Amino acid sequence: MTVIDISSLETTLSSDQCIKCNICTASCPVAAVTDKFPGPKAVGPQMQRLRQPSAPSYDKSVDFCNGCGVCSLVCPHGVQIAEMNAVARAVQMDRDGVPLRNKMLGRPEPLGKIGTLTAPFSNLPLALPPLRWAMEKTIGIHRKAPFPSFTGKRFRKWFKSHAPENLIGRRKVVYFHGCSTNYYEPRVGKAVVKVLEHFGCKVSIAEQNCCGLPMQSNGEFDAARELAKSNIAKLMPYIRENYVIVGSSTSCTLALKHDYQNILGLQGRDVEMIAKNTFDIFEFLDDLFTEQTLNPQFRRIKDAVFYHPPCQQRSHFMGQPATKILRRIPGLSFEVSTADCCGVAGTYGLKAEKYQISRDIGETLFAQIDRHSPSRVLCDSETCRWWIEGHTDVESIHPIELIADALPR
Amino acid sequence: MADGKLLIVGAGLSGLFAGILAARADLDVTIVARGQGNLMLGTGTIDVHGYQGKARLEVPALGALDDDHPYHKLSDYALREAIELLREICRRRGNPMIGNLEKNLLLPTALGTSRPTTLAPISMVAGSLRDESPLWIARLNGFRDFFPQLMHNRLPQNIHIVDLALTAKEFRRDAYTTDLARMLDNFHKREQITNAWRKSILDYRKKTGEAVTRLGLPAILGLENPRVVLADVEDALECHVFEIPTLPPSVPGMRLYNLLRAEFLTLGGQLVLGPSVKGKISKYQRGSAVMKTANKTEKAIEADAILLASGGFGHHGLVANVDGSVTESVFDLPVDYLTDRHAWTAESYLDAHPYAKFGLRTNAQMQPINQNNKLQADNIWACGSILAGADRLSEGSREGISLSTAFTAVENIIQALS
Numbered sequence: 106m107t108v109i110d111i112s113s114l115e116t117t118l119s120s121d122q123c124i125k126c127n128i129c130t131a132s133c134p135v136a137a138v139t140d141k142f143p144g145p146k147a148v149g150p151q152m153q154r155l156r157q158p159s160a161p162s163y164d165k166s167v168d169f170c171n172g173c174g175v176c177s178l179v180c181p182h183g184v185q186i187a188e189m190n191a192v193a194r195a196v197q198m199d200r201d202g203v204p205l206r207n208k209m210l211g212r213p214e215p216l217g218k219i220g221t222l223t224a225p226f227s228n229l230p231l232a233l234p235p236l237r238w239a240m241e242k243t244i245g246i247h248r249k250a251p252f253p254s255f256t257g258k259r260f261r262k263w264f265k266s267h268a269p270e271n272l273i274g275r276r277k278v279v280y281f282h283g284c285s286t287n288y289y290e291p292r293v294g295k296a297v298v299k300v301l302e303h304f305g306c307k308v309s310i311a312e313q314n315c316c317g318l319p320m321q322s323n324g325e326f327d328a329a330r331e332l333a334k335s336n337i338a339k340l341m342p343y344i345r346e347n348y349v350i351v352g353s354s355t356s357c358t359l360a361l362k363h364d365y366q367n368i369l370g371l372q373g374r375d376v377e378m379i380a381k382n383t384f385d386i387f388e389f390l391d392d393l394f395t396e397q398t399l400n401p402q403f404r405r406i407k408d409a410v411f412y413h414p415p416c417q418q419r420s421h422f423m424g425q426p427a428t429k430i431l432r433r434i435p436g437l438s439f440e441v442s443t444a445d446c447c448g449v450a451g452t453y454g455l456k457a458e459k460y461q462i463s464r465d466i467g468e469t470l471f472a473q474i475d476r477h478s479p480s481r482v483l484c485d486s487e488t489c490r491w492w493i494e495g496h497t498d499v500e501s502i503h504p505i506e507l508i509a510d511a512l513p514r
Numbered sequence: 515m516a517d518g519k520l521l522i523v524g525a526g527l528s529g530l531f532a533g534i535l536a537a538r539a540d541l542d543v544t545i546v547a548r549g550q551g552n553l554m555l556g557t558g559t560i561d562v563h564g565y566q567g568k569a570r571l572e573v574p575a576l577g578a579l580d581d582d583h584p585y586h587k588l589s590d591y592a593l594r595e596a597i598e599l600l601r602e603i604c605r606r607r608g609n610p611m612i613g614n615l616e617k618n619l620l621l622p623t624a625l626g627t628s629r630p631t632t633l634a635p636i637s638m639v640a641g642s643l644r645d646e647s648p649l650w651i652a653r654l655n656g657f658r659d660f661f662p663q664l665m666h667n668r669l670p671q672n673i674h675i676v677d678l679a680l681t682a683k684e685f686r687r688d689a690y691t692t693d694l695a696r697m698l699d700n701f702h703k704r705e706q707i708t709n710a711w712r713k714s715i716l717d718y719r720k721k722t723g724e725a726v727t728r729l730g731l732p733a734i735l736g737l738e739n740p741r742v743v744l745a746d747v748e749d750a751l752e753c754h755v756f757e758i759p760t761l762p763p764s765v766p767g768m769r770l771y772n773l774l775r776a777e778f779l780t781l782g783g784q785l786v787l788g789p790s791v792k793g794k795i796s797k798y799q800r801g802s803a804v805m806k807t808a809n810k811t812e813k814a815i816e817a818d819a820i821l822l823a824s825g826g827f828g829h830h831g832l833v834a835n836v837d838g839s840v841t842e843s844v845f846d847l848p849v850d851y852l853t854d855r856h857a858w859t860a861e862s863y864l865d866a867h868p869y870a871k872f873g874l875r876t877n878a879q880m881q882p883i884n885q886n887n888k889l890q891a892d893n894i895w896a897c898g899s900i901l902a903g904a905d906r907l908s909e910g911s912r913e914g915i916s917l918s919t920a921f922t923a924v925e926n927i928i929q930a931l932s
């Protein structure tokens with residue numbers, strides 16, 4: 106596998122298509138709440154012209170971009186602003202060094218391993234105000250940022266002991282569960298497995314490691330590339346056996362589909378094969394129902410919920426397939442959020458200097474939730490769920506959990 | 515459940531409105547658009563027919579338009595019903611629209627002209643120029659994109675300028691209308707701002723002895739809940755308040771975009787922003803389409819029907835090529851245009867330009883046909899600004915055409931699929 110020079114990516118070259126209409130800046134959630142960030146047009150295409158390898162320019166403000174990707178989606182002229190910012194940030198970190206705090210946030214896996222082993226004791230420090238205060242002062246993780254709790258039993262352990270409903274399913278699926286499902290929310294993984302098996306899939310979980318996105322967004326491109334390569338090596342044997350990769354975290358699946366090639370610059374047949382064969386769980390289900398002309402029936406669930414499609418999900422270019430399937434549940438009513446971002450953007454909102462920005466971004470979404478007073482908020486991304494739940498006191502679940510619940514008994 | 519799949523290309527007013535109508539009829543709808551549509555750039559009003567030549571129309575005069583104008587292809591109820599449906603959605607989603615087809619409203623523009631329109635958000639109507647009483651226009655200190663002096667100089671009405679403090683906080687960069695709107699959305703900041711404004715108004719009264727009866731602000735009265743913001747500002751200032759649309763990005767346009775998007779998504783419609791759509795037409799006259807997805811591969815978009823709402827030249831629906839030809843960007847459908855390149859434009863920039871009428875020719879079902887009236891594909895329809903025969907800017911007819919042609923296209927699509 107080869108790695109191409111990121112300064113010559115299609116991404117970085119797209120700056121010349123900018124006509125300065127400012128549509129991106131009007132939609133950028135960060136520029137909307139702080140003037141520390143001049144907005145995507147300014148730090149993206151405008152600044153890009155000055156970022157020459159021969160004349161390194163210093164624009165620290167790019168660190169305030171939270172990577173939500175909204176700018177790239179709304180730009181009518183194909184400028185890949187968010188991708189451009191990610192690359193610029195990595196170049197900067199490379200030069201200035203990655204802070205310890207970013208290194209910690211970039212490594213959910215080792216942290217998860219220790220935490221799960223020692224749960225529930227490992228949850229204590231995160232709940233104790235004095236310790237949180239010390240954490241903020243020493244490493245810069247904001248004391249109010251909500252953290253999930255470790256569960257004692259990992260998802261992988263559960264999977265190995267569960268009796269599969271379907272050993273010879275028609276479709277072979279390898280489930281990319283990601284770190285959060287394994288260490289914090291095994292319930293999401295259980296729901297995914299239950300739904301897939303119900304619809305006739307044979308599910309495997311393959312060896313896998315963190316997708317690398319946390320490292321990538323904390324500026325450690327080299328380390329993220331190592332994780333990416335390792336995942337590719339572990340998943341390729343399954344692809345050769347005609348499995349497809351299905352994930353429930355829209356950010357992990359986006360890394361596999363898009364970031365490995367377009368942000369980390371990996372090239373070659375394997376990374377392309379992985380990208381082509383990776384699907385979000387709802388994208389996969391929607392395709393499955395169409396392909397097999399299935400008309401699944403669900404149990405009645407009398408409930409009013411609120412659905413927030415996370416920003417990472419929109420970059421999949423697949424629409425909001427969860428709504429298509431939720432619509433089939435009798436009795437269920439839902440309202441869809443028009444807030445472009447919940448604020449937290451992975452690990453961005455946990456950082457002391459950014460917490461308030463993320464909080465302020467979230468206000469739009471929190472007010473919409475308040476107006477509709479749903480029983481639960483559905484969201485496909487784990488960090489968004491924790492952030493939303495932590496700030497609204499409304500329970501937040503993955504939409505697949507509701508689907509699992511609605512399967513006929 | 516759905517009994518057919520519809521692909522709509524474009525997320526402007528016509529694309530979103532068509533998407534809502536089709537999703538209501540239980541079609542399985544996907545909208546794919548290269549980026550956010552024209553609503554972000556518009557004024558948030560619905561113009562049906564405002565001008566005849568240079569004259570401002572009191573009542574839309576559709577009968578006076580050329581024979582090949584899109585309005586003449588419609589049933590007699592399409593426009594009226596489309597307007598009523600939009601009005602219902604806007605009311606339910608907290609942005610009521612005022613006006614009707616019987617009489618145009620006449621509203622001031624930021625450039626100091628008067629503009630006829632059919633529907634305007636409730637936050638604009640107190641600025642009516644049919645009302646002869648004086649107007650006060652706010653000059654917000656530190657906000658660059660609004661010019662009350664220009665309005666004062668150009669409008670014949672009796673206009674006064676009032677200085678208002680912009681905000682408590684200084685901006686380290688230019689403040690955009692969206693910044694101010696978001697501050698007003700927030701209850702606490704709104705209170706601070708309206709208190710400061712109230713003080714300015716009282717000072718003004720003390721100094722001049724004049725009581726402000728109606729006050730014009732740039733369009734910044736909140737993105738999320740304009741009705742509440744308007745009521746709070748009017749309460750605090752004890753006068754009528756109205757918005758004047760500004761340079762893009764437009765707050766009233768974004769409101770309309772947001773509420774139509776929410777309506778569409780809540781009906782289970784799929785919205786994909788980002789990729790461009792490529793299509794082809796088979797020899798059996800069937801159109802099919804593909805798009806690039808996140809993994810950079812081309813994916814076929816399943817569709818029984820395809821509706822082009824991809825806009826005119828400004829939005830890549832139509833493309834003017836260097837060789838002087840004009841092409842349609844998705845299917846390369848035949849476009850009505852003048853082959854003489856010199857005949858495209860008028861003498862003066864502000865005149866009506868012939869190129870504005872270029873576009874797709876359709877039959878009464880809104881299906882593209884060529885110059886010999888031959889149908890191009892059985893499953894392709896078109897609506898909105900891509901259609902030939904209208905000069906939307908000079909006529910003041912953009913949104914009326916978008917809504918009514920979207921309505922008619924969807925009506926025909928539903929019939930064709932059932």
Ligand code: SF4
Binds near residue numbers: 128
């Ligand atoms: S939306 Fe695109 S074209 Fe417009 S200013 Fe932003 S980057 Fe430039």
Ligand code: SF4
Binds near residue numbers: 186190
């Ligand atoms: S990725 Fe998000 S936060 Fe960053 S510039 Fe774009 S819109 Fe703003």
